[in-house]
Amino acid sequence: MENETLTCPECGSENVTLAHVQKFIANTGEHYCHATKTQDPDSEADCLDCGWNGRRDGLKSNKD
Numbered sequence: 001m002e003n004e005t006l007t008c009p010e011c012g013s014e015n016v017t018l019a020h021v022q023k024f025i026a027n028t029g030e031h032y033c034h035a036t037k038t039q040d041p042d043s044e045a046d047c048l049d050c051g052w053n054g055r056r057d058g059l060k061s062n063k064d
Helices: none
Strands: 016-018 021-024 031-036 044-047 053-055
Touching: none
Parallel strands: none
Antiparallel strands: 016 044, 021 031, 044 053
16 A cells, blocks of 8 residues: 655645644643644645645645
8 A cells, every 4th residue: 555645736845744733721731632633634734845834735645
């Protein structure tokens, strides 16, 4: 089975990042939840080569 490869929609680079967002209780510092995971379509995405930024669902995939 082939793994998915995500690339930048602007320059085609594979040098892209995704955000993992966690939430914490303000007054105690206790972990509350993982608000956004890297596999979520609305995870923040950036290209380290050209500076493009958007969301995971804006990246190109070799599975499309």
